[in-house]
Amino acid sequence: MKKGPFFAVILFITLCVIQCKEVEKKKLGKKSKVFKSMIKEGDFSAIVDGEKVSLYRLKNKNGVEAVFTNYGQCLVSLHIPDKNGNFSDVVLGLSNIKEYVGPKGGFFGATIGRYGNRIANGSFTLNGEKYSLVKNNGENHLHGGEKGFNAVVWTANVIGEDEVEFTRVSPDMEEGYPGNLSVFVNYRLTSDNELVIKYSATTDKTTHVNLTHHSFFNLKGEGEGDVMDHVLTLNSEEFTALNKNQIPTGEIIKVKDTPFDFTSPKVIGEDINKNHEQLVIGNGYDHNFIVKEFPTNKNGIPFAAKVEEPESGRIMEVYTNEPGMQLYTSNFLDGSVIGKSGKPYLKRGAVCLETQHYPDSPNHPEFPSTILNPGETYSSICIYKFLVKE
Template sequence: MIKLIDANNFSKDFEKQGIQLFTLKNKNGIVSQITNYGGRVVNLFVPDKNGVFEDVVLGYDSAKDYLEKPDHFFGAIIGRYGNRIANGKFGIDNNEFLLEKNEEENQLHGGEKGFHAVVWQAKQISESVLELTHFSKHLDQGFPGNLEVKVEYTLTDENELQIKYFAVSDAKTVINLTNHSYFNLSGNFNKSIENHLFQIKADYYLPVNDKMVPVGILENVANSPFDFRKLKTLKQALNKQHKQIDLGSGFDHNFVLDDVNTGFVAKVIDENSGRSLEVFTTEPGIQFYSGNHLNNLEGKNDVLYQKRAAFCLETQHFPNSPNQTNFPSTLLLSGEKYFSRTIYKFSVYK
């Protein structure tokens, strides 16, 4: 049953900016509500094999909750740099830039006041399209360059949530934008996602150190829990002993995508509900996070989110790329146009 959140729950001023809630719909009845606070996907109602619509993303019921409750980046646009930058610093042309650190010695997801924690300017283009824009000043969270960013959410009639990212800077900088939605295809957030089937088209993943930062090498997934080249349940993967799994109490790793020319990079299926999610992207990597640190968080409709209540598939360039010359570059030149596209496509598995 589709029970939308009252837009008044998101009518709130924050740092002299007005927070709002917007509703997108397609012709097939799929509905998503998105707030301009952090550009967050608040809910997303998609049908199961019996045509029953349920919300499949974690989040909160109000702007107040997003501002005051523990922030796990639910549904947010992440920037300027998605994932971790080691020791909160990097260099461009022999100039060192010191970043705001918000995870011990690292910067995570753009810093404490990254794009997830600002109010975006919003314009609803149509019933199915929302445009968000933000101006990030030079040295915002430590990053160089005045950066103009635009993100376009589209709910297509092919049952896709399509996200397009655009940006331009007036100075050399680094950029790595992504979306941090947490999915549970069962539509029941009391259920674990351990029985979901996962496929990730990657022969390699990036091993991490004890700070969850890639050590700089590519590791073959063969004969390891990281081999998702064929569909298997999360439970099957977690049952294999591996020191990398122990580091993060589950998966929190970037996978090196085989071939993004076709766009298709991952698939998840919940057999009970019949819901299927396919991921398409222009990015070279995808961060698979298995909800390791959810712990008694009171979310929408007073549901307590527990460990493994949801998963994230964050399409992106590799973590800590500005400090790893062998990783694909995230450098954006002055005046150069940044573009990235990701599609989350929903269907019924039969």
């Protein structure tokens, strides 16, 4: 029987389908296996500051699950498959709401605001008026103060199986910041295994805003040792230098020929203990890197970072429209915090990649501005995309 053009077309289409399936397999891993989440609803059902606290689960078609609590918008767990389809929870977190509210709650998986990172001497001047903020990091203001966005209850709006939005009005002079700030944070778990975080905010008085997400990632699984063997790439050639109080000096340092050069893939632990002034100040990496504007993803969002864990094959890419990103290697974990699986969280047991404006921008007019005026809308996006390497 003669095989004509029609047969050739069918063969071509079949080969294309097979190729597409192979590409998808590389992106998402082998067939995912069923897992049972250890996070229980009852452990997160409570009344905090007169507001109801609950859990919110997002799932996509690949079986990936992200679990949030509306207390601080904390990402409590994030189950991602490895190259063999086995799921692990890749974010550090605690087992119940009492621990998050307690002294060891910290910033695990939380939304940070009104201002992520440090503000020198807990103060800034805006439109000729000096504002004094709560000092909770020595003489500095850190991550929004003693009761920042990580330590308040948010109103949740479930949009779908894969999407939730949290809202809140931060009242005028909360933690010292001017203006009633209306904040919206949307989380969506896409079919491409992306956790997309979109922030927006408006104010009725000129203020400063710098929101970020503070998950502690270990791609081997939470509590599975340290991340010094993770391979990191940063789309950055510069970082902001710090003084001994971890406040930017205003100097921008080139990463070339320093331990801060991650322009090519490098194991996180390779240079972390070198005798470099900036590493001594941060007790490791705890620095803001300036994100280059290119390359971008298909939607024009700049690529910021890539983390690879060799054994599991898990890969995490970070994309953002923010000018900076804080690399923090969990230098102050010490094993005293016991995680949700009963394992101690060790020094350098996770890596944080916090997309942001620069630290202390309110006191550095040469830095990209964090000022938000009435009639304007603050807008920021952060994408954590998960893949596997065969």
